Amino acid sequence: MSQVDLLIRGGRIVSPDQIIEASVAIDGGRIVAVGHDDMMPSARETLQADGLYLLPGAIDSHVHFRDPGYPNKETWKSGSAAAACGGVTTVFEMPNTNPATGTVEALRIKQKAAESSYVDYGIHGLLGDDTIDRLEELLDAGVTSFKAFVGNTFGNLPAPTDGALLEGFEKLAPLGIRTVVHAENSSIMARRQQRMEEAGRIDAMAHLASRPAVCEIEAIGRVLTLAEWTGARVHIAHHSSRDSLFLLRDAKRRGVDVTVETCPQYLLLNIGDMTRLGGILRLNPPIREAHHNQPLWDALVEGVIDMIATDHAPHTPEEKSRPNIWQCDCGFPGVETQMPLMLTEINRGRASLMDYVRWSSVNPAKAWGLYGTKGVIAAGAHADIAIVDLAREGVLSEGKLHSVSKISPWNGRVVKGYPLHTLVRGRFVMRDGRLVEEAAGWGQSVKGVQRMPASRPRNVESYTSNILETPAGVPPTAAPSREAT
Incomplete structure (x- = not known):
């Protein structure tokens, strides 16, 4: 050689x-x-x-880089810099920007913004009532996957109707494309928030009260039902509750192609922190009671939850510090702090470093069709590597974040274990703990290397596309099994 x-x-x-x-x-x-x-x-x-330890670079399935539309909160350059300095080599970015990523024109604006990225990326397109007829077009134009906001969040994108969600799954199931779902029941949450606002409840705990665990249970159950019927691949975003784990466990046993993420905030924080930090901790789903923390860890170890993501969702300090909880924007930056937070728990013996690699890189790579090219340190793979010092100690500081957003619930938290160097396709984007600024723009879309496994659509005879084509008076053919023929 x-x-x-x-x-x-x-x-x-x-x-x-x-x-x-x-x-x-x-x-x-x-x-x-x-x-x-x-x-x-x-x-x-x-x-x-x-x-030092060489880890496959982390793959974060859930980031909001706010660009286009909200450069006061984040840009692709600043958000990807934060990723690089957090040992994250690939991100998947969400569609609730302005304009939302539901048209090819909006996608082109986002792709232009992404040209400044330090790290590789996928782009989730929007699955909503008015985008169903554009899903294939968006895929051809470069989206890697889709996101359905079944639960309300920043941007106030309307939740897809159940009919649109089913039809979207029917279109994507034969293509093998995975859809991320924000699984909370919007109707329950809207009514509860309205009732509390009318009663004068503006305290931090009112946010949790408006989004009880039953919202997650109901929405996950509904999404899994539609996914199982159609054979669609789905991904449950930011799983927060112990109470809906049984649905996911049972669905996986039945062979439903569902992957699940949780975030450090749901593993490590609870309502005691919400009382202390107020609006800083307003996010969707909410930070919950302490009894949810350990079951989520157990579900990671068991494999019911597949991966760690961050829901990196930056806002300005002013937007997070208002006295009325309903006026505090939801989310906070997390892509730069995930690895030191999780490595600290590894150092404490909560799981092994091998477990962490499975959650942070291997399973995300498999879920998004990247494994072999990414998610592994082996000949032929992209040289996406986080080089980690497990013994290095420090204190997280919001003022040192590379995100535009300089406000974090992790500010002042003592950690042990840091990425020192980050390589993306063989190039240093962070070296000796410092951002390599001239590497801006090195990141590229993973669309060209994405290879999803063969699809397994089901109940195809009942798909909307087929019933529209059935001649009048002729019933659709009933298949002997629920598998596609």
Whole structure:
């Protein structure tokens, strides 16, 4: 083998199954060899990683970079810089921007904004009543996946009707495309909020009271029913409650293709923190009671919850600090703090580093059709690597965040375990804990390497597209099984 671009020597490479000491050779943006140092080729540059761990770069399925429409909250450049400094090498960005990513024209605006990204990215298109006829067009134009806001959140995009959700799943099931779902019952939440506002409830705990766990239970059950009927792939965003885990566990046992994410805030925070921090902690779904925390950890270990995401949702400090909880924007930045928060828990023995790699990289890569190219440190894969010092201690500071949003519930939290270097396709985007500013624009869409597994549509004879084509007076053919023929 001729001389390569970079050789990382002396590190410990982490996979879901093992940790091995090996060197990694990188050339042309890809890993070309992993093995004993004596077997490695010469390199134009060498990084000595003694005592450090090499993790596949984190893949965050859920970020809001607010661009276009809200540059006062975030931009692609600032949000992706935060990702790079958090050991995150790929993000999937949400469609509730302005304009919402529900037309090709809006998508083109977002793709232009994404040209400043430090990290690779996917773009979730909007699944709503008025976008159903444009789903294939959006896919052809570059979206990787879709998002349905079944529960109300920032941007006030109307929740899709159940009919539109079913028809959207019918269109996407044969294509094998996964849809992210914000699963809360909008009708319950709207009525409860109105009732509390009329009663003068503007305190922080009113937000939780307006979005009880039954909202999540009902919406997840509804989404799973439609997904199972159609054979569509779905992804439950920001899972927050222990009470709906049984639905997910049972659906997975039946073979429903559902993946699930939770976030550090639901694992580590509860209403005690809400009382202390007020509007800073207003987000959707809400921070819940302490009895939800451990069951979510248990569900991660069990595999009912597949992955860690952040729901990185920045706002300005002024938008988060209003005395009336209903006037505080929902969400806070998280893409830069996820890895040190989770590594701290790994250091405490709550799970293994191998578990963390499964949750932060391997399972997201599999869910979005990227595994093999991303999510693994192996020959042929993209050289997306977070090089981590598990022993490094520090204190998280909102003032040091690379996000435009300088307000965080994690401010002042002591952590142990940091990413020191982040590589995206072989290029340093963070080095020695500092952003490599000239790497802005290095990120690219993952659309070109995305390969979803074969689809398994079901009950195709009942799809809207088929019943519209059935001649008058002729019933649709009843298939002997629920599998597509």
